[in-house]
Amino acid sequence: MEERLDTFPRLLLHHARKRPDAPATREKDLGIWQTWTWRQVADEVRALACGLAAEGFGRGMHLAIVGDNRPRLYWAMIAAEALGGVPVPMYQDAPAAEFVFVLNDAEIVYALVEDQEQVDKLLEAKPQVPTLAHIYYDDPRGLRNYEGVTSFERLLERGRDFDRAHPGFFDEQVALGRGDDVSGMLYTSGTTGRPKGVRQTHDAFIAAARGSAEFDRLQPSDNVLSYLPMAWVGDHLFSYAQWLYVGFTINCPESGDTVMIDLREIGPTYYFAPPRIFENLLTQVMIRMEDAGPIKRWLFRHFIGLARRCGAEILDGKPVAPGDRLHYALGNLLVYGPLRNVLGMSRIRVAYTAGAAIGPDLFRFYRSIGINLKQLYGSTETCAYVCLQPDGGVKLDSVGIAAPGVELRIADSGEVLVRGPMLLKEYYKRPDATAESIDAAGYFHTGDAGYVDEGGQLRIIDRAKDVGKLATGALFAPNYIENKLKFFPHIKEAVAFGNGRDRVCAFINIDVGSVGNWAERRGLPYSGYTDLAAKPEVYGLIRECVETVNAQLAAEPGLADSQVRRFLILHKELDPDDDELTRTRKVRRGFVEEKYGVLIDALYSGRKVQHVETVVKFEDGRSGLVAADLRIEDAATLPAQPAKAA
Amino acid sequence: MTTSARPIGDVILALEHISLSFGGVNALSDISFDVREHEVRAIIGPNGAGKSSMLNVINGVYRAQQGTILWRGQHRHGMNPHDAAAAGIARTFQNIALFKGMSVLDNILTGRNLKMKVGFLEQAIWIGRARREELANRAKVEEIIDFLEIQHIRKTPVGRLPYGLQKRVELARALAAEPSLLLLDEPMAGMNVEEKQDMCRFILDVNEQYGTTIVLIEHDMGVVMDISDRVVVLDYGRKIGDGDPAEIRGNQAVIDAYLGVAH
Numbered sequence: 001m002e003e004r005l006d007t008f009p010r011l012l013l014h015h016a017r018k019r020p021d022a023p024a025t026r027e028k029d030l031g032i033w034q035t036w037t038w039r040q041v042a043d044e045v046r047a048l049a050c051g052l053a054a055e056g057f058g059r060g061m062h063l064a065i066v067g068d069n070r071p072r073l074y075w076a077m078i079a080a081e082a083l084g085g086v087p088v089p090m091y092q093d094a095p096a097a098e099f100v101f102v103l104n105d106a107e108i109v110y111a112l113v114e115d116q117e118q119v120d121k122l123l124e125a126k127p128q129v130p131t132l133a134h135i136y137y138d139d140p141r142g143l144r145n146y147e148g149v150t151s152f153e154r155l156l157e158r159g160r161d162f163d164r165a166h167p168g169f170f171d172e173q174v175a176l177g178r179g180d181d182v183s184g185m186l187y188t189s190g191t192t193g194r195p196k197g198v199r200q201t202h203d204a205f206i207a208a209a210r211g212s213a214e215f216d217r218l219q220p221s222d223n224v225l226s227y228l229p230m231a232w233v234g235d236h237l238f239s240y241a242q243w244l245y246v247g248f249t250i251n252c253p254e255s256g257d258t259v260m261i262d263l264r265e266i267g268p269t270y271y272f273a274p275p276r277i278f279e280n281l282l283t284q285v286m287i288r289m290e291d292a293g294p295i296k297r298w299l300f301r302h303f304i305g306l307a308r309r310c311g312a313e314i315l316d317g318k319p320v321a322p323g324d325r326l327h328y329a330l331g332n333l334l335v336y337g338p339l340r341n342v343l344g345m346s347r348i349r350v351a352y353t354a355g356a357a358i359g360p361d362l363f364r365f366y367r368s369i370g371i372n373l374k375q376l377y378g379s380t381e382t383c384a385y386v387c388l389q390p391d392g393g394v395k396l397d398s399v400g401i402a403a404p405g406v407e408l409r410i411a412d413s414g415e416v417l418v419r420g421p422m423l424l425k426e427y428y429k430r431p432d433a434t435a436e437s438i439d440a441a442g443y444f445h446t447g448d449a450g451y452v453d454e455g456g457q458l459r460i461i462d463r464a465k466d467v468g469k470l471a472t473g474a475l476f477a478p479n480y481i482e483n484k485l486k487f488f489p490h491i492k493e494a495v496a497f498g499n500g501r502d503r504v505c506a507f508i509n510i511d512v513g514s515v516g517n518w519a520e521r522r523g524l525p526y527s528g529y530t531d532l533a534a535k536p537e538v539y540g541l542i543r544e545c546v547e548t549v550n551a552q553l554a555a556e557p558g559l560a561d562s563q564v565r566r567f568l569i570l571h572k573e574l575d576p577d578d579d580e581l582t583r584t585r586k587v588r589r590g591f592v593e594e595k596y597g598v599l600i601d602a603l604y605s606g607r608k609v610q611h612v613e614t615v616v617k618f619e620d621g622r623s624g625l626v627a628a629d630l631r632i633e634d635a636a637t638l639p640a641q642p643a644k645a646a
Numbered sequence: 647m648t649t650s651a652r653p654i655g656d657v658i659l660a661l662e663h664i665s666l667s668f669g670g671v672n673a674l675s676d677i678s679f680d681v682r683e684h685e686v687r688a689i690i691g692p693n694g695a696g697k698s699s700m701l702n703v704i705n706g707v708y709r710a711q712q713g714t715i716l717w718r719g720q721h722r723h724g725m726n727p728h729d730a731a732a733a734g735i736a737r738t739f740q741n742i743a744l745f746k747g748m749s750v751l752d753n754i755l756t757g758r759n760l761k762m763k764v765g766f767l768e769q770a771i772w773i774g775r776a777r778r779e780e781l782a783n784r785a786k787v788e789e790i791i792d793f794l795e796i797q798h799i800r801k802t803p804v805g806r807l808p809y810g811l812q813k814r815v816e817l818a819r820a821l822a823a824e825p826s827l828l829l830l831d832e833p834m835a836g837m838n839v840e841e842k843q844d845m846c847r848f849i850l851d852v853n854e855q856y857g858t859t860i861v862l863i864e865h866d867m868g869v870v871m872d873i874s875d876r877v878v879v880l881d882y883g884r885k886i887g888d889g890d891p892a893e894i895r896g897n898q899a900v901i902d903a904y905l906g907v908a909h
Binding site for chain 2: 258
């Protein structure tokens with residue numbers, strides 16, 4: 001009889017039998033990459049599951065998992081599922097106050113966390129979370145004198161004892177699991193309102209993993225670096241579902257600060273990152289190039305210029321003039337190859353980006369130096385699996401064709417609707433929200449506005465609810481404008497306003513790393529973000545960026561009215577700790593609009609300077625006040641170009 | 647946060663009637679105080695009070711003209727720095743004293759110098775004993791790197807690091823000697839608030855995890871009052887106060903020394 005591989009614990013046991021000595025997980029610890037084989041992982045998971053069972057954890061219960069990407073936290077998810085429980089990974093950088101909602105919503109009794117930092121936060125949240133009773137920790141440092149918390153080692157020990165006493169228990173539990181059991185609950189980031197718990201089944205995630213793995217021909221020999229928040233659906237698909245479906249190796253970095261070093265050491269073959277990471281990498285490269293000698297700078301500029309012209313075409317296997325091809329080969333030797341190596345991307349076969357729109361120039365840059373970067377489209381509710389770009393069919397402004405098994409439909413309102421095996425089972429305890437988002441025909445309403453282009457690829461315009469109209473009647477898609485602004489390495493974040501108004505204005509956050517370096521090279525002294533952001537020179541720099549964007553917008557049909565007329569540089573960085581961004585760093589538009597109402601008024605009233613005071617929360621939870629007199633500047637706009645008639 | 651989780655033990659270091667002068671200048675006059683096992687002991691005082699001189703006397707850089715040092719029950723008239731290090735006393739310096747061109751890792755390894763028993767010829771061939779020893783030393787260094795969260799700069803030359811991190815590397819090197827007594831000379835000077843908080847946490851962690859006794863000189867009163875078990879106050883080379891933070895806060899002589907009175 002063919003074994004049923006319809007749950008993640010069964011997939012783990014399958015790999016442990018089929019490739020027992022192949023590496024399943026690596027982690028850099030004390031400067032050395034440690035490896036666990038599939039057999040070892042299966043043993044650990046078995047002991048861990050038995051330990052949790054001995055502690056009373058069982059079917060239908062929720063296990064909160066909080067921490068950076070640690071092997072044991074991934075294993076804990078399998079262990080919980082083996083017992084029929086549901087792992088609930090949570091954003092590790094959220095403060096205790098934000099934990100409270102999720103812990104209560106999911107009625108968490110058991111929590112497994114990484115270290116003292118997370119234990120402290122859970123203990124802080126505990127008085128408001130009556131159900132929370134068991135806390136286990138992985139890293140014992142600093143926790144010697146804590147009471148009422150249990151070490152991972154102790155849990156494993158209990159598990160091994162329990163396993164000896166009940167030898168058939170683990171296998172029975174795994175056999176009880178069904179594909180349509182809920183395998184995980186991921187919380188939405190909550191761009192609007194409270195986060196919602198999205199319940200996904202084994203079937204859904206396995207379908208998404210199977211579809212995407214076959215689409216890109218993933219192999220057991222592939223390597224990925226697992227460094228994105230475990231609570232994010234992208235990581236759950238790439239470092240968990242696909243890992244267990246395909247049987248490749250996941251590599252956990254040594255710490256959050258070493259990701260780039262670890263990336264180089266591992267040289268993953270398959271890579272996933274939100275646009276922000278690609279942007280940061282490119283910004284770093286650009287900063288270093290600015291500091292390089294004139295010969296290197298010339299080489300870099302010359303060959304990047306060539307790559308921009310024909311690199312992406314060569315990658316796509318399109319016809320390119322032999323002279324350019326030869327020239328590109330030389331560039332590969334001198335610039336692109338070493339650059340890929342510095343980025344840790346020498347061995348990448350497939351790289352994906354998702355989570356937010358990526359700037360076309362940024363996207364093209366990576367493809368032009370020979371990195372097969374593609375886009376995908378999905379959400380927490382769809383296991384991050386709706387559209388994928390096929391090799392050779394990559395476009396800059398679309399997110400790909402419907403993935404295998406996914407049905408795609410555009411509603412009359414322009415909203416993207418999807419149906420398929422990867423859809424969520426339900427929102428936890430929110431039948432109203434479930435009913436609202438899944439219609440009678442079984443289509444999930446994504447909330448994104450988009451259309452299918454002539455090549456059959458989906459093109460996303462904006463969040464459906466964000467798309468508005470200017471007072472002139474022209475379409476206003478704020479994300480579209482913001483993304484254009486954010487492509488400049490000097491601009492970290494932008495918020496555009498204009499819905500129902502006669503013109504578009506914007507808030508800008510500068511990128512301290514990039515602008516700071518720019519200022520240093522000009523001998524411009526500054527003391528910190530607020531000071532730097534207020535410099536007239538910096539305003540000049542940003543105005544150039546804004547005006548470049550305006551020129552692009554003027555050239556696009558129907559978008560000339562979206563040009564940014566006035567802008568200001570915010571006196572503080574938008575921050576998830578101040579509720580201005582979600583944990584996945586998307587702007588909470590409504591909140592920002594309300595909080596900085598006085599600045600918006602100033603933008604539209606034509607004032608030149610506006611005083612503002614803002615309360616900020618520091619990392620340790622205390623708050624302080626930042627006050628500044630912000631300048632507001634006008635940006636030049638261009639008349640709509642004749643091409644508009646087209 | 648729990649302070650000093652390990653019970654404070656017996657006196658391990660006692661300084662009795664220490665006097666030190668340079669020519670006609672009395673840097674220290676007749677100073678006595680003690681340090682107990684596992685405690686965090688702060689030395690404070692205005693500029694020129696003799697704080698750094700006091701540390702230098704403890705680890706043998708200076709030799710006091712008068713007075714004795716009682717180290718773990720043994721009387722010493724003075725130590726030399728090598729004896730002090732061998733006895734388990736490590737220190738950091740007010741002005742960072744690292745090898746700027748060497749990597750963080752190599753700098754910390756120099757702190758293991760006294761633990762290396764194998765001769766340099768054997769080390770050069772790097773087989774058997776030498777190899778095992780180096781692996782053991784490297785493992786210890788990695789443990790400290792992990793402890794102080796400086797993995798990301800392991801291979802970076804020290805000279806390229808910002809000041810706050812250099813201070814942390816210096817602490818790492820001192821810890822590499824596995825000291826039982828750690829002397830920190832202004833570990834937080836020149837740091838911003840966040841760096842200071844980090845450093846405080848590391849100092850308390852060292853104290854808790856390794857049970858290391860810590861003597862530190864610090865100017866930031868907030869820091870001193872937060873992390874010290876006992877404080878000794880010097881002014882013009884004389885001791886004007888000694889006790890727990892609450893006592894020191896209420897000590898009139900100390901208040902006068904800091905706020906200034908007509909002498």
